[in-house]
Amino acid sequence: MRILLVAHVFHPSVGGVEITSDILARGFMRHGADVKVITNTPEADEPRRFAYEVTRRPSPLRLFALMRGADVVFHNNPAISLWWPLALIRKPWMVTLRMWVTMPGQKLSILQRLKYAAKYRIIGRADVIVANSKALADHVEGDVEVIPNSYRDEFFSVLDGEERAPLGIVYLGRLSEDKGVDLLIEAAADLKDDFDGVSLTIVGDGTAREHLENLAGVSSLGDSVKFLGSQGPEEANRILNRNSLVVIPSRMPEPFGTVALEAAAAGCVVVYANHGGLPDAAGKQAVAFTPLESTSLNGALRGLLGNPEDVAARRRDAVAHADRHKENVMVDRYYAAIERTLTESGHGRNR
Incomplete structure (x- = not known):
């Protein structure tokens, strides 16, 4: 089978679409498929070699030829700028939603409403539509299969020989206003007097780092909080x-939240803002709090830090949750969806 994987963004850019595109391309090859990738992302200064062909910023003629030569076209998140040949030639087409088309509650101008209505209509022409969370699936019409993201299981796992701090809390991700790390600092600072030895480790970088460091500096956390920057x-x-707990305090609803799987695989209990795709990513063993409310987050953290037996049980369930989301599980489900795309070709919902 010849699969053309379309990824608007790709290596050397880093993110969910980029990582899953590589995982799926390699996984489809293990199933015996001939895979080619097209992307709008330019090459890095030091090019990386892939086991499959990658075409960057294809010309219109090259894009048309690649699609004409494919058995199935797979958009790993809709890339409308790379879609247009499908309006001219009939090819089995599958699309995965990995990000919101429009954010829940987003206010749109008339022009934006027209633009996104057209995008929703184009997505609706696909033979098979997949989303990585129920929240994403519910924001488009019709039948959408939910296939959760995987995580990089070659990197994230429980390690022997590492001493786990029972009162250790971690944030792992980008430092920007929408990620809600200020809510975590506020909630954690209120724990200091009641839980001797509580610590907060913030891993990541971004535009809000200086503000967050200043906020932590004037809080009661003192040297109990550390900013480690971005890490491999x-x-x-x-x-x-x-550490024992990982907090995902996002202000905006995440489409999924792969960091929840990485944390679970490493044996941590996840505490998450209860909206968007985070409930799917975090799993039933994780603990939810009311989004945007530091008092709710503080209560969730207190409940866990004060009950180590509960934490231990949730940690065991967390590893089992992560095991159900390993790369091979996601790849196999996606390949089955690709095969279904071939059989359902021509049955797009708005034809």
Whole structure:
């Protein structure tokens, strides 16, 4: 089978679409498929070699030829700028939603409403539509299969020999206003007097780092909070293995939240803002709090830090949750959906 995987963003850019595109391309090859990738992302200064062909910023003629030569076209998140040949030639087409088309509650101008209505209509022409969470699936019409993201299981796991701090809390991710790390600092500062030895480790970088460091500096956390900056996956896994809780305090609803799987694989209990796709990513053993409310987050943390037996049980369930989301599980489900796309070709919902 010849699969053309379309990824608007790809290596050297880093993110969910980029990582899953590589995982799926390699996984489809293990199933015996001939895979080619097209992307709008330019090459890095030091090019990386892939086991499959990658075409960057294809010309219109090259894009048309690649699609004409494919058995199935697979958009790993809709890339409308790379879609247009499908309006001219009939090819089995599958699309995965990995990000919101429009954010829940987003206010749109008339022009934006027209633009996104057209995008929703184009997505609706696909033969098979997949989303990585129920929240994403519910924001488009019709039948949408939910296939959760995987995580990089070659990097994230429980390690032998690492001493886990029972009162250790971690944030892992981008430092920007929408991620809600200020809510975590506020909630954690209120724990200091009641839980001797509580610590907060913040892993990541971004535009809000200076503000967050200043906020932590005037809080009661003192030297109990550390900003470690961005870390590679191996070191991030070691940090997770040295702590017990991971907090995902996002202000905006995440489409999924792969960091929840990485944390679970490393044996941490996840505490998450209860909206968007985070409930799917975090699992039933994780603990939810009311989004945007630091008092709710503080209560969730207190409940866990004060009950180590509960934490231990949730940690065991967390590892089992992560095992159900390993790369091979996601790849196999996606390949089955690709095969279904071939059989359902021509049955797009708005034809």
